[in-house]
Amino acid sequence: MSKVVFSGIQPSGNLHIGNYIGALNQWVKMQDSTESIFCIVDLHAITVPQDPVQLKEKVLEVAALYLACGIDPKKSHIFVQSENPNHTSLAWILNTITPFGQLERMTQFKDKSEKHEANAGLFDYPVLMAADILLYQTDEVPVGQDQKQHLELTRDLAEKFNSKFGQTFKLPVPVISKEAARIMSLQNPDNKMSKSDTNSLATIYLLDSEDQIREKIKKAVTDSGSQISRDASSEGLSNLLVIYSALKDWDLNKTYDEVEGKSYGEFKNLLADLVVLHLSKIQKKYHEIRSDEKALRQVLGEGRDFAIEKSSQTLQSVKEKVGLV
Numbered sequence: 203m204s205k206v207v208f209s210g211i212q213p214s215g216n217l218h219i220g221n222y223i224g225a226l227n228q229w230v231k232m233q234d235s236t237e238s239i240f241c242i243v244d245l246h247a248i249t250v251p252q253d254p255v256q257l258k259e260k261v262l263e264v265a266a267l268y269l270a271c272g273i274d275p276k277k278s279h280i281f282v283q284s285e286n287p288n289h290t291s292l293a294w295i296l297n298t299i300t301p302f303g304q305l306e307r308m309t310q311f312k313d314k315s316e317k318h319e320a321n322a323g324l325f326d327y328p329v330l331m332a333a334d335i336l337l338y339q340t341d342e343v344p345v346g347q348d349q350k351q352h353l354e355l356t357r358d359l360a361e362k363f364n365s366k367f368g369q370t371f372k373l374p375v376p377v378i379s380k381e382a383a384r385i386m387s388l389q390n391p392d393n394k395m396s397k398s399d400t401n402s403l404a405t406i407y408l409l410d411s412e413d414q415i416r417e418k419i420k421k422a423v424t425d426s427g428s429q430i431s432r433d434a435s436s437e438g439l440s441n442l443l444v445i446y447s448a449l450k451d452w453d454l455n456k457t458y459d460e461v462e463g464k465s466y467g468e469f470k471n472l473l474a475d476l477v478v479l480h481l482s483k484i485q486k487k488y489h490e491i492r493s494d495e496k497a498l499r500q501v502l503g504e505g506r507d508f509a510i511e512k513s514s515q516t517l518q519s520v521k522e523k524v525g526l527v
């Protein structure tokens with residue numbers, strides 16, 4: 203039997219090239235050899251305030267972007283989290299074995315509760331994420347480094363449940379891509395590229411126009427050097443080199459072979475051409491897919507039916523073990 207892969211992205215903010223290089227592009231590579239399940243985690247998104255009209259639109263936008271980036275509904279299952287009620291059911295049951303103190307230690311909770319009014323959903327976010335993963339007897343979870351702590355909690359809860367009630371859940375393994383950890387803000391290369399950056403020049407969104415892409419790359423922060431050299435790359439410049447290498451699908455060394463000795467300006471032009479080329483292909487597909495909403499909803503409907511069917515097996519066995527009818 204092939205391995206089960208599960209991952210998800212929140213339909214909040216706009217997807218960017220960090221999501222593409224670090225997540226979607228990896229998922230595309232995994233879908234051939236695994237049973238892949240990709241979720242749009244709208245229940246996680248509402249743990250911070252969302253505009254209801256926009257949220258609905260974003261769910262479809264993210265779904266269309268999954269497809270435009272190469273997730274193939276013939277190979278993968280794509281669905282919307284809130285359309286499968288098993289997620290919240292299992293989360294509730296897992297809540298009853300989750301130590302309060304462990305949730306208090308979650309760094310993402312600490313960060314987010316400083317920025318937003320802390321609500322119980324935000325506190326409980328990692329338990330819902332554990333339910334997402336454990337419902338499908340998942341083997342591998344491709345995520346960014348920032349989600350590692352949530353995966354540890356997921357494994358702890360699975361082990362605890364298994365030892366208390368008997369073998370029920372598979373223990374999932376996080377797959378942390380090197381690239382995901384390495385796509386940084388174009389304006390402050392100490393920070394990860396983020397959907398919610400307040401500096402609009404920091405992030406290249408998948409749906410940016412050609413002019414926006416060129417401007418952002420032109421204004422990307424580097425050092426005061428002028429020529430690319432292997433041994434003197436600042437963080438800002440190496441971030442651009444990493445993006446270039448990832449889109450070329452080759453390693454950093456090969457990029458140096460190609461661009462060493464070029465001026466920063468010349469390299470930025472090459473990079474801008476490459477990003478524009480990639481994103482224009484994705485955008486073309488995106489607009490086709492997004493304009494046929496019926497077909498898009500059909501894909502999500504099939505994904506939902508699959509998700510409910512597969513996850514019900516796990517949930518049923520959990521309920522029996524816990525003593526629920």
Ligand code: TRP
Nearest residue numbers: 208209210211243246331334345
């Ligand atoms: N918390 C994840 C993030 O913000 C999104 C997510 C929710 C997720 N459920 C998941 C990722 C299950 C992987 C598996 O990136």
